[in-house]
Amino acid sequence: MNMILKMVFKRIALGLLTLLVISVLIFVGVEALPGDLAEAILGQNASPETVAAFRQELKLDLPAHVRYFAWLGGFLTGDLGNSLANGRPIAELIGWRFANSIFLASAAAVVSVPVSVVLGLLAALKRNTLFDKIISMSTLSTISFPEFFVAYILIALFSVKLVLFPSISSLNDHMTFVEKIYTITLPCLTLVLVVAAHMMRQTRAAIINILSSPFIEMARLKGLKQSRIIVLHAFPNALSPVINVIALNLAYLVVGVVIVEVVFVYPGLGQLLVDSVAKRDIPVVQASGLIFAATYIGVNILADVLSIISNPRLRNPR
Template identity: 80%
Template sequence: MELPKLNGIAALALKRIGLGLVTLWVISVLIFVGVEALPGDLAEAVLGQSATPETVEAFRKELKLDMPPHVRYFSWLGGFIRGDFGNSLANHRPVVDLISWRFANSLFLAGVTAMIAVPVAVLLGILAALHRNTLFDRLISMATLSTISFPEFFVAYILIALFSVQVAIFPSIANINDQMSLWQKLYAIILPCLTLALVVTAHMMRQTRAAIINILSSPFIEMANLKGLRRLRVVVLHAFPNALSPVINVIALNLAYLVVGVVIVEVVFVYPGLGQLLVDSVSKRDIPVVQASGLVFAATYVLLNLLADVLSIVSNPRLRNPR
């Protein structure tokens, strides 16, 4: 009897993966069309006005700008699938070398932030649901609504003013390199991690609270209360496990935001991540780097959304056993 259940989960997972691949293909088309729609000639913009027509024409052939757009699109997409992102126009280095180190830094920042934000958000969500409609619950709700309302750059500048200017405990520039130890890197990224944690913790905490409160109205929770079980045990051992599906979903979505939505925070703290590289490449019109960075961000976001869908299916009995 277990085999049909497994097949049902596999079918749902494959359907989600297929939709994810289609979404990623549509995003790749939008990225290519958006770059194509940029005003001006790329070859002339890179070489400058002093370049001769022969040099411009030779550079256009090197960039394959003399080919039809659809040919260039499939050539670029095929190279991306093979791991060949081309060469940077700014420094002529392979794009994959530029992106790999920067993307690893963005993942490091997102991972450290997640290790802080996820446990705090889940714990606060459980406590808020446990003490529903009390002063503690209202204070937590007000604090989380406030952090959601403020944009990331505003929170970042407030933290810089407090902890880098007034008190001077942490650096205002989160510059890391491979020669630094783990503790030195953690010390350097404390402020950007705190900025991101204040934003994503609010979303995850409120979803956790709402999911647990929704489960608390279920008949099996009423039965547990009638048996005289302690409120804390009812919430932690009975309500929270049954609320995992929406909680996992919102955690995965916020992890996706941590990876692909850190552009503003990286620019504010001059952090050497993929978001900072994307902004620098846009200002230099380094199109291969811009296209590759955008598609890497999109692939990461789609992958984490797929992971959220699959984990939601696995953790939700009603999705595992549809009627």
């Protein structure tokens, strides 16, 4: 148990260090943008006195390292400042948007994870059969298409031709849960098609790799059925790589939905990030980027912990 806790704390420490490095990269990247932020917001007709006063209000007159530590300290305490576009608190803007992104990612995960695992098991069980070849070709085709292409195909089919689902996924707090699910059907289906293909192929590959192990050969010599060998012997031992693949795709569902949210005009954090970049709302861009990074790192840490727990070889590296 002490060894497991030590490894878990080590993963968490490395994750925090990675997040610190990412925060520096985000700040430096924003600082490296061409032009003056105050002049870009006020316009070219603003007087030098107005620009100087606005720069002082934004604390742009302070050294870069002072502004970085002030920004990082505010982020850690929950004080993200105010938006330059509308003056509203950034925490208020991001809170509702991030909740919407989590809702969309959770809905896609509820569908994609069991479907991909079951299809991966069936493909490994029926290896080199027509079913396996059809599934492999279908998933490979899905992976080859970018998200926006899949999204536009679904819109053309289900919104324009069949008129079953809305092409714009606009949510509000007055909707019921069923209405929200109906509204996000197409963006959810887009994400499911993209991530389920990855998870299915990796699940199939992990199980097939385990099937070549000596203990599987012994199970076959004992006369056990192939389905029993895969479900009871191969799949539990393939949990570690499967968990990693699922966690990586779940992280993608949260931080990689920017394109999908833009296509369906979904009020998530990705859409807010794109809008803030267009408006040059730098504080919102920085906060959104760091939240995306923290979410991705957190999910990866969770995947590492679950892999350590599920794999005895990781718990006892010697």
